Amino acid sequence: MSTKTIAAPLPGTFYRRPAPEEPPFKNEGDPVAAGEQVGLIEVMKTFTAVLAEEAGHIRRFLVENEAPVMAGEPLYELEI
């Protein structure tokens, strides 16, 4: 088992939920498959899906829901 830090692909605002009243895409501890959605980044009035590039378990998110994020900033830790 090793832990990998996954970086944000874009600058913008990070969302962990598809809509305010809906549950998060992923909770800490959840398994995630490659290509599965873990969040959204909003920039220039566009929401871009953040997809897992590899499978594993999400150990923890490093950016809070609705918080600003920079491209390349650590977004979450993945146990693989």
Place this chain on the structure above:
Amino acid sequence: MAIEVIKPGLATTVQDLGRPGYYHLGIPESGAMDHYALRAANLLVGNAEGDAVLEATFQGPELRMTENAVVAVTGAEMQPGVEGVAQPIWTSFAVKAGQVLAFDFLKRGARAYVAVAGGIDVPVVLGSRSTYALGALGGLEGRALRAADVLAVGKTAAAVKAGRSVPEALRRAVPATAELRVLPGLYDFRVTKAALEGFFSETWRVATEADRIGYRFRGGRPLEFVPRKQPFGAGSDPSNIVDTCYPYGSIQIPGGSEPIILHRDAVSGGGYFMIGTVISADMDLIGQLQPHAPVRFVAVDMETALAARREANQRMAALRASLQ
């Protein structure tokens, strides 16, 4: 010679120096948000300064060259790589036939300009190859690039060398807090003196909505308006005026809360008061501001604005001289 788009990036468009002359008809000039970076990229690969290049916003594309090419990337710090080998920015480099050009995460700035020797060859529309996406005009089918697009590249006039580089002093760095110089005026009489002072003393942040049409800012206190009976034809909100023309660089503040600087894809008119206009020498810098970046507006007079324009022209002349 062609470029195959493997991944388009977030918002990658074909841009040149734009199509001035149609703004009175509601068609903005469009063109690169950062003219200086576009000119530098073209000069590095031996193109004419205003040839068409790719403008990649916040995220680089993944591109395959069908033939040997010479490429240069300027503007934002977004490390290019050829088949995984990192290449320097503000420098021309070779990409062999079949090789893939890709980009690392954005580090500084916001828009990278990717010039290819020969220039991107899309049809000229109203005198320009620039994409105006809102009007579905110019560029590649009037839109941002998509995966599987193929872009034609023009013929190069002469053999181009890789390894040409813009001297460090002529690469524009994006400061931690950008200062945008503004000529107050147009409708600044609509807000109170205290509000005007507040606008120029506070730190604003780039809103995530900021785009080629308008750069929006948040974080300052709402502006207070001078009370008046709204004239006939103006909307009821105190930030409304009787419809008028909007200059490029003008700063409107709908509702007095979030300033918007109109940029290359600007709307040409409307009914919001404008507090002033960003000077032409600082327009390029706006295009390199990331979401959440702190910004201050600095009031200047016309003399300072014209001096800054002369300085920008001198810098451009120095760039040309360094790449001859």
